[in-house]
Amino acid sequence: MNDLLFEMTQWLYTTPLNAFAQGVSESRMSEIVVSWFWAIPLMQTVHILAIAGTLVAVLMLNLRVFGLAGHATVQETARRYTKVLWWALVFVAITGVGMLFGDTVRNLLNSIFWIKMTLLVAGMALALGYSRSVVRQTAGGGQVVSAGTRTTGIILVALWCLIILAGRWIAYAPA
Amino acid sequence: MYPEPTNIWERIEYSSFGTAIAESPWMFPTFEVLHVIALLTVIGTIAVVDLRLIGVASRGNRVSLIARDMLPWTWGAFALAAVTGALLFASKAHSYMINPWFLAKMSLMALAGLNMLYFHRTVWRTVGDWELDTPFPPAAKLAGWLSLIFWVVIVFCARAIGFTLGIYY
Numbered sequence: 322m323n324d325l326l327f328e329m330t331q332w333l334y335t336t337p338l339n340a341f342a343q344g345v346s347e348s349r350m351s352e353i354v355v356s357w358f359w360a361i362p363l364m365q366t367v368h369i370l371a372i373a374g375t376l377v378a379v380l381m382l383n384l385r386v387f388g389l390a391g392h393a394t395v396q397e398t399a400r401r402y403t404k405v406l407w408w409a410l411v412f413v414a415i416t417g418v419g420m421l422f423g424d425t426v427r428n429l430l431n432s433i434f435w436i437k438m439t440l441l442v443a444g445m446a447l448a449l450g451y452s453r454s455v456v457r458q459t460a461g462g463g464q465v466v467s468a469g470t471r472t473t474g475i476i477l478v479a480l481w482c483l484i485i486l487a488g489r490w491i492a493y494a495p496a
Numbered sequence: 497m498y499p500e501p502t503n504i505w506e507r508i509e510y511s512s513f514g515t516a517i518a519e520s521p522w523m524f525p526t527f528e529v530l531h532v533i534a535l536l537t538v539i540g541t542i543a544v545v546d547l548r549l550i551g552v553a554s555r556g557n558r559v560s561l562i563a564r565d566m567l568p569w570t571w572g573a574f575a576l577a578a579v580t581g582a583l584l585f586a587s588k589a590h591s592y593m594i595n596p597w598f599l600a601k602m603s604l605m606a607l608a609g610l611n612m613l614y615f616h617r618t619v620w621r622t623v624g625d626w627e628l629d630t631p632f633p634p635a636a637k638l639a640g641w642l643s644l645i646f647w648v649v650i651v652f653c654a655r656a657i658g659f660t661l662g663i664y665y
Contacts, residue, residue: 362659366652369536370543376533377540381565390569392561401554485536486529493525 329432342429345422354422361423368416372488374409376481378402379448383474386455386466395466396459403452410445417441428491437487444480451477508589517587524587531580535654537573539647541566546647549640551631559632560623592657594664601653608646615639 333339345351354360385391385398393401421428428434451473458466498515501507508514517523545563547553554562585592592598619635626633 358659362652362655365655366648369532369651369655370539370648373536373540373543376536377544380537380540380569381544384565390565392565393557401557405553482533485533489525489529489532 326432329435330430333430333432333435338429342426345429346425348422351422351425354419361420364416364419364423367412368420371409371412371416372481372485374405375413375444375448376478376485378405378409379451379474379477379481382452382455383478386471386474394459394462395464396456396462399452399455399459403449403456406448406452410448413441413445431491433487433491433493437484437491440480440484440487444477444484447473447477447480503590505590505593508586509591511586514586514589517583524584527580527583531577531584534573534577534580535651538570538577539651541570541573542643542647546640546644549632550637550644555630559627559636588661591661591664595657595661596664597653597656597660601650601657604646604650604653608643608650611639611642611646615643 379402381390382399382402385393385395391398451470454470454473455466458470498510499506501510509518517527544554545559545566548555548557548559548562615636619633619639626636631637
């Protein structure tokens, strides 16, 4: 596994991404982020809080869908947590981009980073699709959603745990 | 070969238990990921209740019902965070105990706990009398604000530990 990740990282260095990453790392924005020691920890703090918002929104909506928690209707719960999801995902994206300026080369030319990005895009799309699907299916006052939607909910929680895992693993990836 | 321990923290760090975690290629990262997932769940579930207390979110919902939904998850996740946190601590106990950010994180967690304890033993006892009011009593809002601030700063301290571990002697 480590060999494969290392080869992926080596391959990334042969792509135009290398020149792009080098260019970004020499930009004014990168200079600002790198020169202020606390810029990255502060952005990471907001990033982590936004991921906490996303994880809990997905978790709580799931628990309501499965009847394991929640006092409001499924529809009300879905609407409430969809708002949380949107806000959280906006902050995940903004702080994620901001942090890239802090260590562009190590991130963009890192196999785990791209695995995380793939999972993140899937996680974002699936989370918003899931909440929308729950709202649609319970629009008539029903409290039950399809088996497919319930399965998606379970996959979604696992997917966000994987995103968190990949986020931490970037630091351990062979470079 | 590790040097002879000179205090309790070095004794923990140099123990077979502590060195096993520190030397393993997978243990520290695995416990770290579990710790992060647990901590995010703790913070997220607490924030849902706090945001209701300060009147920012879920305004149409009774705070007692929101708390009832959240608290089992908060405590379950907190137990996991405590266990994984202790395992991570054992691998670098001495380094953590001389790191001001780690000490600040632990102090703030104690303050967050005291804030919650005080709130539950005072204002929360009469929640049925005020949870339909708008706005909530100042003491309830204050507890919500304090909790939010404590947990945000705890996350910052947690990240700061990663950036400063090993620079203090």
